[in-house]
Amino acid sequence: MKPQSSKFKPRNTHLPDFHNDFQLFDDKNQTFFPHETGLSFYCSILYQICQEENIDFVLLSDDWLIKLTQNHQNRYIFGYKFGINDQTAGQIADDKYATYDALRHVNIPIIEHAVCYDKTNKKPYAKNRNTASYVAEYLHAHADHIVLKPSAGTCGQGVQQITRELEIPYALEKIFHQSFSAVMCPFYHILAEYRIVILDNLPRLIYKKTPTANQWKFNLKTGALAEDVQDEDLKQKITQIAIAAAQTLNLRFCSVDIIETTAHDFLIMEVNSGVMIRRFLKQHPEKYPLVKQIYRDAILKMFV
Numbered sequence: 001m002k003p004q005s006s007k008f009k010p011r012n013t014h015l016p017d018f019h020n021d022f023q024l025f026d027d028k029n030q031t032f033f034p035h036e037t038g039l040s041f042y043c044s045i046l047y048q049i050c051q052e053e054n055i056d057f058v059l060l061s062d063d064w065l066i067k068l069t070q071n072h073q074n075r076y077i078f079g080y081k082f083g084i085n086d087q088t089a090g091q092i093a094d095d096k097y098a099t100y101d102a103l104r105h106v107n108i109p110i111i112e113h114a115v116c117y118d119k120t121n122k123k124p125y126a127k128n129r130n131t132a133s134y135v136a137e138y139l140h141a142h143a144d145h146i147v148l149k150p151s152a153g154t155c156g157q158g159v160q161q162i163t164r165e166l167e168i169p170y171a172l173e174k175i176f177h178q179s180f181s182a183v184m185c186p187f188y189h190i191l192a193e194y195r196i197v198i199l200d201n202l203p204r205l206i207y208k209k210t211p212t213a214n215q216w217k218f219n220l221k222t223g224a225l226a227e228d229v230q231d232e233d234l235k236q237k238i239t240q241i242a243i244a245a246a247q248t249l250n251l252r253f254c255s256v257d258i259i260e261t262t263a264h265d266f267l268i269m270e271v272n273s274g275v276m277i278r279r280f281l282k283q284h285p286e287k288y289p290l291v292k293q294i295y296r297d298a299i300l301k302m303f304v
């Protein structure tokens with residue numbers, strides 16, 4: 001029986017929007033076509049894998065939740081998060097400041113972060129770090145050019161450059177609609193951003209992201225282009241950093257974004273415990289077998 005896709009809109013607007021993408025990849029013809037089950041492109045890949053591996057596949061919770069069953073054992077995929085990572089590890093990756101602190105603690109290179117809280121947060125830990133003037137101080141200490149972003153964010157949403165004090169209150173307001181805390185970072189001049197997908201300490205996919213003209217964010221969602229990385233030394237260098245980060249955070253399946261600055265420093269931008277490869281695949285349909293194999297291995301590992 002084919003799984004039924006929910007007719008309702010996703011209820012959690014903070015999750016990525018794979019629901020908009022009702023397409024299926026045709027293995028034989030190497031093209032995309034509308035999926036007759038109405039499943040999103042992403043869900044349809046997982047569905048195909050489960051059919052091939054004899055795993056029951058049920059969509060729940062407006063399709064955000066996928067229940068997989070084999071030999072009376074249940075496993076779940078929630079959005080892009082596979083039930084293979086330790087829950088605490090996933091929570092650290094979901095919090096940019098916690099990720100920064102955990103990696104910096106063991107000297108893994110990561111861009112500088114400082115945390116700030118909403119002005120309504122009067123808890124002791126937020127003291128002196130819940131005001132616009134605190135952010136202004138950070139701005140002036142960092143050449144009047146910083147980036148403010150939600151500590152729990154994705155796809156570039158709410159990520160804002162700040163160069164003037166008067167931009168701060170609006171930027172904070174926007175962030176605190178979607179996140180409990182915010183992070184401030186100095187602005188880095190980025191030459192390239194690389195994404196490395198790690199599964200059990202092995203690099204499974206590496207690509208370079210380049211923004212299109214008049215974009216400054218290196219997110220594929222905001223129009224960045226993905227391309228292969230050919231340089232083996234470079235691959236080795238970024239892979240080492242990515243594996244060290246995954247090991248430190250205790251993440252089995254994750255993606256690590258690493259920037260190369262104009263000064264040729266390599267620094268982690270962020271770590272994601274959800275592995276989203278859909279937009280990459282749209283740009284590179286020839287990688288479909290590889291991506292499917294990565295997801296297949298992650299699913300099979302959930303049942304080991």
Ligand SMILES: Nc1ncnc2c1ncn2[C@@H]1O[C@H](COP(=O)(O)OP(=O)(O)O)[C@@H](O)[C@H]1O
Pocket residue numbers: 111146147149153154155156157159185186187188189190193216217218219257269270
């Ligand atoms: N401190 C920074 N300096 C320069 N660019 C940044 C900085 N922080 C974020 N960016 C840009 O914004 C993009 C999105 O930021 P990121 O921290 O990855 O958040 P998200 O989780 O929303 O993708 C990055 O890929 C990068 O291109």
Ligand SMILES: [Mg+2]
Pocket residue numbers: 155156219257270
């Ligand atoms: Mg990012």
